[in-house]
Amino acid sequence: MRKISFGQMITILFLSRIFYAMTFIPFMYSDVTCQVIGFSISTAIECLAVIPVIILYKKHPDKNLCQVAYEKSKIFGILICVAFAFAAVLVINRLLRYFGYFMYVTFPDFLPSWIVIGAIAIISFYAAFQGIEAIARSAGIAFGFFVLSFIIVTAALWTKMSFTNVIYNYPSIKHISHEVFNELSKFTELLLFPILYPYIKEKAGKSIYAALALKLIFVYLITSICVLTLGSYLNISKFPFFDLGTYAETFLIERLDAFLLPAWILIAFIKTALFMLIAKIALSTGFKKVKSNVFLLIISVAAFAASLAAVLQEKWSYSVLDKTVIMILILILGVVLPLVYCFGKGDENETE
Amino acid sequence: MEGKTVVKVNEYNYETALISKSLKQAILDLKIISGKTMDLNIMEVELSEHKCAVVSIEGMASTSSMAELVFRPLMEFDVKGYATEDDVFKFLTKQSLLSAERKILTTYGEVFLTLFSGFAVVFIDGCDKCVAFGIQGFDKRSIEEPTSDGNLNGSHEGFIETIRTNISLIRRRLKTPKLRFDMQQIGSDSKTDVCVAYITDKAPQGVIDKVKENLNKINLDTIITTGYVEPFLQGKHKSLFSNVLSTDRPDAFCAKLNEGRVGILVDGVPLALICPSLFIENFQTIDDYVNKPFYTTYIRWIKYIAFFLAIALPGICVAIATNHPEILTHKFLMNLAASEEVTPYSFFFEAFIITIMYELMREAGIRLPKAIGGAVSIVGALIIGDAAVSSSLVSAPLLIIIGLTATASFVIPNLNPQTSVFRMLFIISGGFAGLFGITLCFAFMLINISALENYGVPYNAPISPFTFKAMRDVVTRPSFLKLGRSKTVVENLNGAKKI
Numbered sequence: 001m002r003k004i005s006f007g008q009m010i011t012i013l014f015l016s017r018i019f020y021a022m023t024f025i026p027f028m029y030s031d032v033t034c035q036v037i038g039f040s041i042s043t044a045i046e047c048l049a050v051i052p053v054i055i056l057y058k059k060h061p062d063k064n065l066c067q068v069a070y071e072k073s074k075i076f077g078i079l080i081c082v083a084f085a086f087a088a089v090l091v092i093n094r095l096l097r098y099f100g101y102f103m104y105v106t107f108p109d110f111l112p113s114w115i116v117i118g119a120i121a122i123i124s125f126y127a128a129f130q131g132i133e134a135i136a137r138s139a140g141i142a143f144g145f146f147v148l149s150f151i152i153v154t155a156a157l158w159t160k161m162s163f164t165n166v167i168y169n170y171p172s173i174k175h176i177s178h179e180v181f182n183e184l185s186k187f188t189e190l191l192l193f194p195i196l197y198p199y200i201k202e203k204a205g206k207s208i209y210a211a212l213a214l215k216l217i218f219v220y221l222i223t224s225i226c227v228l229t230l231g232s233y234l235n236i237s238k239f240p241f242f243d244l245g246t247y248a249e250t251f252l253i254e255r256l257d258a259f260l261l262p263a264w265i266l267i268a269f270i271k272t273a274l275f276m277l278i279a280k281i282a283l284s285t286g287f288k289k290v291k292s293n294v295f296l297l298i299i300s301v302a303a304f305a306a307s308l309a310a311v312l313q314e315k316w317s318y319s320v321l322d323k324t325v326i327m328i329l330i331l332i333l334g335v336v337l338p339l340v341y342c343f344g345k346g347d348e349n350e351t352e
Numbered sequence: 353m354e355g356k357t358v359v360k361v362n363e364y365n366y367e368t369a370l371i372s373k374s375l376k377q378a379i380l381d382l383k384i385i386s387g388k389t390m391d392l393n394i395m396e397v398e399l400s401e402h403k404c405a406v407v408s409i410e411g412m413a414s415t416s417s418m419a420e421l422v423f424r425p426l427m428e429f430d431v432k433g434y435a436t437e438d439d440v441f442k443f444l445t446k447q448s449l450l451s452a453e454r455k456i457l458t459t460y461g462e463v464f465l466t467l468f469s470g471f472a473v474v475f476i477d478g479c480d481k482c483v484a485f486g487i488q489g490f491d492k493r494s495i496e497e498p499t500s501d502g503n504l505n506g507s508h509e510g511f512i513e514t515i516r517t518n519i520s521l522i523r524r525r526l527k528t529p530k531l532r533f534d535m536q537q538i539g540s541d542s543k544t545d546v547c548v549a550y551i552t553d554k555a556p557q558g559v560i561d562k563v564k565e566n567l568n569k570i571n572l573d574t575i576i577t578t579g580y581v582e583p584f585l586q587g588k589h590k591s592l593f594s595n596v597l598s599t600d601r602p603d604a605f606c607a608k609l610n611e612g613r614v615g616i617l618v619d620g621v622p623l624a625l626i627c628p629s630l631f632i633e634n635f636q637t638i639d640d641y642v643n644k645p646f647y648t649t650y651i652r653w654i655k656y657i658a659f660f661l662a663i664a665l666p667g668i669c670v671a672i673a674t675n676h677p678e679i680l681t682h683k684f685l686m687n688l689a690a691s692e693e694v695t696p697y698s699f700f701f702e703a704f705i706i707t708i709m710y711e712l713m714r715e716a717g718i719r720l721p722k723a724i725g726g727a728v729s730i731v732g733a734l735i736i737g738d739a740a741v742s743s744s745l746v747s748a749p750l751l752i753i754i755g756l757t758a759t760a761s762f763v764i765p766n767l768n769p770q771t772s773v774f775r776m777l778f779i780i781s782g783g784f785a786g787l788f789g790i791t792l793c794f795a796f797m798l799i800n801i802s803a804l805e806n807y808g809v810p811y812n813a814p815i816s817p818f819t820f821k822a823m824r825d826v827v828t829r830p831s832f833l834k835l836g837r838s839k840t841v842v843e844n845l846n847g848a849k850k851i
Contacts, residue, residue, distance in 0.1 A: 005817055005846055103788070110675065111785055119785070123795050130803035133810070137802035137847070138795070140816030258676040262791040269795050 006203045006210075008136035009196070011143045013189045013211035014218075016271045018146070019095065020186045021219050022241045023102055023264070026226055026234055027182075031169045036223060038179025043216045045180070046187050047209065052338035053190070054205040057197045059342065061204075065194035065333070066285040068341050080337065081286030084195065085295075087329040088279035089303045091188050092272050094326070096120060096307035099268045101316035105238055106257070113311045120269055121304040127273035128280065128296055132199050135273050142266040149263045150221075153256055156248035157229050165231030185323040188275075190334030195278040276300055361385065367461030375403050375477035382407060385460060392467075399426060399443075400435035403477040407463075412470040414489020421451045421487055422472050437478035444474055444483045453486025465543055492517065493622075498600040500765055505642040507603045515545050515619035521602040522549060526609065530554075538567060538581070542574035545619035546581065549605075554612040556843050558851040559807045563614045563627065578623050581616065585627050587806065592770055592797075595806035597629035604638050612841040628806035628842055630813055632826050634766040635659070640829055648829035658763035662771040663797075665757050666703050667778025667790050669750075673699040675786030691747040700783030702746050706754045707779060709736065711772060714758075808849035809842045817847030 004012075026032045053065075060068050066084060070077025099120060100113040127135050189208065197204045226240040229247060237243045242264075245257030253259070279299040284292035310316070361369040366385045372378040379394055386392045391410040396403065406422060425448050429440070445456060455471070457463050458481050463473055470488030495517070498510030511518045519533055530552045537543040546567060550560050566584045575581060578598060585596050599605055600623050605615055608626045616625040635655045640648045673692075677685055692699060713732040720728060740746040761771050774797060781789030804811035814822035822845055824830050842848060 007846075008817060107786070107788070111788065115785075116788065119788075119792050123792055123799070126796065127799045130799055133805075133847075134799055134803035137810060137812055137816045138798045140818060141798055141802075141812075144816075252681075253679045254681050255679050258672075258679045258787050261787050262794065265788060265791040266795060266798075269792075 003133050003199050003201070004136040004196075005201055006207050008140060009200045009204065009207035010210045010214065011139045012136055012196070012270075012274060013192065013208060014214045015139050015143060015146070015267050016189055016192055016274055017186065017211070017215045018218060019264075019267045019271055020098070021215065021222060022146075022267070023098060023239055025219060026223050026240055027179075031171065031175055032167070032223060032227055032234065033169050034171045034175035035179050036220070037171055037176050038183055039216065039219050039223075041176065042180045042183035042187075043212055045184060046190075046212055049187070049190060049335050050193065050205075050208050050212075052335055052342055053194050053197070054208070055342045056194065056338040057204050062198050064196070064198050064281065064285070065337060065341070066282045069337065070285055072341070078286040080333070081282040083329065083333060084191065084282035085279040085299060087191050087326070087333060088275040088282070089299060089306065090322075090326055090329070091191065092124075092275045092299075092303035093306045093310070094322070095268060095271055095275075096303065097310050097316055099264070100307070100311045102239060102242075102264065104314075104316070106242060106261075114308055117307050117311055118304060120265070120272060121300055121307075124269045124272035124276055125296065125300040127269060128276035128300070129293065132196065132277060135270060135277065138266075139270050142263075142270050145266055146263045149260055150218075153244050153248050153260065154225055156250055156256060157225065157244060160247055161225065161228035162231075163228065165228055167227075167232065181327075182323075185327045185330075187330055187334075188326075190330050192274060192278055194334060194338060195281050272303075276303070361460060363387065366464065367459065369460045371458060371460060371463065371475070371480050371482055373478055373480045375405055375475055378475050378482075379405055381460060382463070385464065397423075397426065399429045399440050402435045402437065402440050404440060405475040406472055407467065407475065408472040408487075409467050409470070412468065412490050413472050413487050414470075417451070417487035417489055418472055422474070422485055426474075437476050440476045441479050441481065441483070444476075451485040451487055455484040455486075457482050457484055465537070468543070469545075495521070501599060501601050501604070501637065503601075503637060503639045503642075506638040507601070509602055510600045511602060511605075511617075511622045511624060513620050513622050515547055515617050518602070518617050518622075518624065519547060519549075522606055522609075522615075525602060525606040526551070531609070534564070536564075536567065538570050538572075539575040540571075540573050542576070544575035546575065547617040547619075549609060549615040549617060549624075551609050551612070554610065554841070555614050556612065556850070559614050559628065559843075562807055562851055563616065567616070575618060576620070578616075578618050578621050578625055581618055582625060585616065585625065585806075589804055591800050591804045591811075592773065593631065593767075593801055593804060593811065595627070595629055595804050595811045597626040597633055597766075598623045599626065600624070601638060607638070607641070612843065628809040629811075630809070630842065631801055631811050632815065634764055636825075641832075645829045645831050649827075652826075652829060655763055658760040659767065659771070662757055662761035662764065662767075663774045664778050664790065664794075665760070666707060666753055666775060667782035667793070668787075669753050669782075670700045670703045670779050671782030671786045671790050674783055688747075688749060691749055694744040695747050696745070698783075699747070699750065700779070702750050703754070703779050704776075704783070706740075706746055706750060707776060710754055710758055808851045809845060810847045813842070813845040813847055817845070819846045 026035050056065065056068065063071070066077065066081045069080040096117040100117045103110065103116045104113050127138065189211065193208055200207060222241050225244065226234060229244055230237060230240055233243075234240055242257060242260055245260040246255050248256040250256070276296060276299055280292050280296040283295040283299070284290070287295075361381050361384065363385050372381055382392065382394065393408050393410055395406045397406060398404070406426075408418065429443050445454070455462075455466060457466060457473065463482065463484075466484040467473055470486070470490055471484040472487050473482050473484045475482045492514045493512045495509050495512055497508045509521060511521065523531065528551065532550055532552055534548045536546055536548075538546045548560070548563055548567065563585065567581070570581065570584050572580055582594065582596050586594065597608070605624045605626065609615055613626050613628065616627070635652060640652065643651070672679060673688060680688070695702060697705075713728055717728045737751055741748050741751055757775065761768060764771070774793070777793050778790055781793045785792070801812050802810075802816065810817060813819060814826065824834070843850065
């Protein structure tokens with residue numbers, strides 16, 4: 001059962017989060033100071049929010065949350081499994097829409113958006129079909145690619161960074177709380193971790209903290225480089241980190257933005273594959289008689305169809321209501337439920 | 353009981369049928385089973401007035417060995433008076449040294465297996481057993497330099513088609529009793545000798561057992577090449593890459609056995625298989641461990657770059673030229689535009705056609721006799737290449753790109769099938785979807801490699817899952833002072849499972 005290492009778990013959790021950070025951070029029209037404070041506060045809240053799942057892991061190291069729920073009550077367990085699958089579809093839908101939007105803005109007239117999201121869905125389906133080990137190994141390479149791209153862009157921009165670009169605003173509580181809410185609505189690791197922890201060989205609890213720390217470091221780094229390089233252009237930049245590529249110039253090539261594109265694609269497909277996989281695991285826990293790959297196909301088609309409908313109408317962004325739905329699901333499935341099951345009797349073979 | 357068996361014996365049920373006591377019947381059985389094949393030689397002789405027959409297959413047994421090691425000692429057999437079948441059998445099995453290899457056979461199945469392996473079999477009238485003597489003398493190729501995996505400083509011996517010669521090449525390099533060769537016959541018709549080689553205290557027992565189990569699952573009629581065996585060793589996962597390494601070098605084979613791998617030799621094939629294997633091993637050659645570490649490290653990185661160029665260079669160029677020209681420098685773009693202006697087709701279509709042409713010529717060069725193969729190169733390089741550019745059908749930069757790609761693919765011959773297919777996929781996806789398509793293709797390749805594992809070892813280890821110690825022999829090439837101390841074997845890599 002235990003298949004992936006501590007390092008691979010960190011990579012998976014980190015990559016599942018970094019997509020939004022590298023796409024949108026620092027957010028357009030938002031105050032950077034408030035954002036940085038918001039990231040720090042939200043990360044602190046996230047660190048507290050994972051405690052119930054970690055306790056649950058210690059009690060039931062070999063059973064994921066769906067299995068625990070299913071064993072306590074079959075009907076309620078099935079409901080939880082469906083809720084997990086629903087949450088996964090929502091996350092995939094959001095990701096595909098954002099990715100479609102990203103491609104639509106950065107490479108207009110390149111390929112129709114439905115082909116773009118369709119291609120990502122197909123390759124993600126293939127990855128999810130191959131299982132957690134294949135995704136984890138690919139995530140290791142994707143992580144390396146992301147770090148390499150980051151280093152190359154930073155090195156190419158070194159001479160263009162300037163402290164005169166830094167604009168400091170007095171932070172307001174309203175803006176900070178908005179940023180905290182925004183950031184917490186993206187805390188989808190809390191959906192991944194309760195399903196995937198039985199697969200990790202060791203130090204499951206530490207892996208999620210390490211991933212959060214890594215995320216915060218990269219968010220700070222991305223924000224810093226964007227602020228130091230882009231300055232006031234940040235206010236109108238839709239994708240600041242990607243826009244760094246247009247500034248970056250080497251003696252070989254004129255601009256690096258197209259070379260940053262593979263990092264986006266790799267991370268998007270890994271995240272999509274992960275959520276397809278957890279939906280498959282959740283549904284096959286609740287409905288044991290159906291072949292798990294049937295669920296994988298259903299989830300993939302459902303997520304793609306939902307995204308397609310939005311993409312064809314050019315409805316790219318998520319409303320506050322959508323964000324709230326995801327946040328409620330994260331809160332219930334990732335915090336409340338583990339907290340409830342923490343008080344039950346645990347399994348005998350504890351690992352940590 | 354015996355009579356029934358004799359009467360019914362034919363080419364379909366002979367394998368377990370017992371040898372007839374009557375020499376006349378036994379010879380008749382042999383003729384029925386073999387369908388009176390012309391290469392079955394039966395020579396009837398009398399040893400001290402007792403009837404016997406020496407049976408062999410023409411061309412499989414050495415005539416000089418037959419005369420020297422079989423006929424001459426047989427003729428010297430003499431007992432006072434009439435010899436019984438027990439006297440003859442005792443003489444053949446205990447009182448003479450006719451040849452180094454001697455077997456006692458009881459069924460026709462064993463008889464034919466030994467006959468087709470080059471033995472001479474002596475039948476004795478009145479005896480339900482016969483004796484086989486190893487006097488193999490079939491023609492075989494002498495040991496030559498490996499053709500596919502050339503090197504400068506290492507050994508110049510390569511495997512040949514004869515499995516026993518190959519075994520001796522290995523044994524000569526590993527003079528330890530821990531080196532074991534377990535032979536088995538596979539293929540219901542061909543009965544091909546397949547040998548599993550390993551070092552007892554280095555190869556994990558689980559892997560050895562699993563390899564043997566997989567070999568026993570082979571239910572084919574014949575085993576002609578290693579390609580017949582390979583799919584059974586690879587496991588269920590369908591991948592474009594092969595997780596079983598093949599080599600025609602005994603020194604490379606021994607090095608892998610020493611690292612705790614299990615080797616498989618197939619009779620009639622000058623190649624050996626090694627499992628489990630890693631993706632990164634396709635970039636390692638025996639010369640790497642002869643040259644100085646600094647030079648090997650440098651060459652290793654050249655090989656990694658070559659793999660990237662062989663797979664992705666034409667695709668990336670097509671993607672950039674057709675979909676992302678903004679990333680090229682102004683001068684470069686102008687030069688490219690000027691060269692493309694005179695050609696009638698798009699850059700993508702040109703790349704597609706030239707790649708197809710290159711594959712055609714490469715395949716022709718391999719299949720044709722060596723003398724004509726050279727002519728293909730001349731036709732390709734001088735006539736088609738030069739004429740295509742001068743007639744403005746193809747742009748000169750594209751020809752340089754394809755030339756560079758072709759040269760890069762020669763650096764890693766083990767991955768040639770994969771590079772050829774992925775190169776074409778990259779060109780097509782780059783032409784239609786730019787760098788987005790290229791990345792999707794790369795993602796597919798990545799998942800395809802990542803999903804692959806062999807006998808519990810991930811194919812893309814030690815890169816992902818990452819193993820720091822083992823990465824020393826990937827990023828650099830440590831000296832033997834360090835490699836000797838290192839105990840990083842494949843089953844200790846991160847992500848490897850014990851089977």
